[in-house]
Amino acid sequence: MQARDPLEMLIEELGDPEFQEALDKLVALVKALNKSGLLDVLLAMADEEVVSRLSSMLMTTGTMKLADNIEALTRAAGEVAQALSEPVEPVPPSELVYSLRDPEVLRGLARLLAVLRALGRT
């Protein structure tokens, strides 16, 4: 296969209406970014030290663990939020012990203990 002349390929590309349209949009985007001042922000952020500080702040052991468990966390938060929206009657102390027969309450209690243990580690 004969290697093609890069200049020839470029000229062909320039004639493609799809390319023209994409280029127009790109120019419009860059202009809009410039006008809003965002381009200046991005340029300032593209500095090695800023990137370094930003990444070491965003990527910590804590955030990596948090992100890894985000699904479990949001699922739990969703359940809690729903439970909060449902009406409840105050539980008299004498009946508290009956609630402890509920397996869901027992599991929740075990979770709470695990959370307390984790808090104790920090």
Add this chain to the structure above:
Amino acid sequence: MEKILVLGAGTGGLVAANLLASHGYKVTLIERSDTHLFQPGMLWIAFQGHSPSRYTRPVKDLVRPGVELVKGSVAGIDLGDRLVYLADGRIFTYTTLIIALGAQLDYEAVPGHRELVERYGDFYSGAQAAARMWSHLRELVRGRLVIAAADPLYKCPPAPHKAAFLAAHTLRRMGRLDSVEVHLALPFLHEYPSEVVARIVAPKLEEAGVNVSTLFTVESIDVDKGRIYSLEGEEIDFSLAAVIPVHRGPSVKVEPGEVLDEDGFVKVDRYKLNVEGYDDAYAIGDASNAPTSKTGVTAHLGAEVVVDRIMGLDSRFNGRTNCPIVANGEASFVISSYDYPPVPVKFSRFKRMLEDLFIASYWSSLKYPERWAPIFRAYFNATDPRVISGGW
């Protein structure tokens, strides 16, 4: 006048050469191939039918100004006289040498192996071989796909697991997992060399419908019969098979020969990565005998250490690994270092997204390693096996 010579434009060599160029050094980089292959891509080509062009780039597009790229095949290195010989007779001198020639794959060590790879392809010997494997997998309607290894030492320890996960996923989507068995035959005691990792991977393999044999090291292959024999005295029949070949050090004559270990890997100081007995020559990545996994991450981090040392800093390599295990929609990483065995890292969708980001950043991180260094550093610090020893 300083003359830095880098041998091999794989992961380690490109990172080293481009990083040195970014600090203003003049570097000569010698590579025999015109194209660089993102090696993990072979898995996606072979088992998910991706196009090889997605994972290959011309080497010349991956080097920065300041790096002089020489096309040629290195035949010999004389460490005493600081000379590098090419197969075509050219001779190069250096003041500092970085050997990044990778590992050599030996398809002759196991009888029948050459014939197997020529017929069916595999996911180690190149993009074309991977495409050949895909063309056979696509046609496989019933029988058994075997993924095995001829030796426990090979690059990217979870690669066969990834192969099995991806193949099972593809077969399931084609509705053929009931008639095609995916069988992973591993040369280890458990489903992974580290028991901690094995305990996490084993249930995922089962979930994916992959059958596993342990303590199965391929000794010979009868391609016509479709049978693989193991060193341990077992055998297994296949309709299609990929066997990871025996790995050896680079196929280059090195003087003095004592700097090579018995498999031909270059003996280095595991922390400073200089060739044993020489302070003007280094070996990084798969070519070295550093006692850690042979992976792109290790080659990349090793290149950073060597460049620091050339610049007069006392950086040390800690043997950090971060091998991804990709399963269906999820991933885990094998995270370890010289001082810490692999920690328990559970599969998650977030880690799969991280792996997708690592893959997306590959070409850019080869060419502009100094731009990615702070981001990678933050990630490696956050996930240091010492701080996440309890698990991630």
